[in-house]
Amino acid sequence: MKAIDLRKISPDAPAHVNKETIKQETAQLLQQISDLQNLLYASKQHAVLVVIQGMDASGKDSKLASRICYI
Secondary structure, eight states: OOOOOGGGSOOSOOTTOOHHHHHHHHHHHHHHHHHHHHHHHHHTSOOOOOOOOOOTTSSHHHHHHHHGGGO
16 A cells, blocks of 8 residues: 655645535535445444544544544
8 A cells, every 4th residue: 555645735625615515515425424334334344444633632532523423
């Protein structure tokens, strides 16, 4: 597997992004994740690894807590 250099990836949102559109797309993606997780659980062969990276006090706990219910 090729290594990912996070220094080359900007954490900033693209300038053309609309917050409401992103919220709607996120809700759809979370539903897809939930559906796929059900398939993974049923197969008993694979698992999901979630990696949250951020500086101290960057809100990692709240982001994870509000989305972990989908996995």
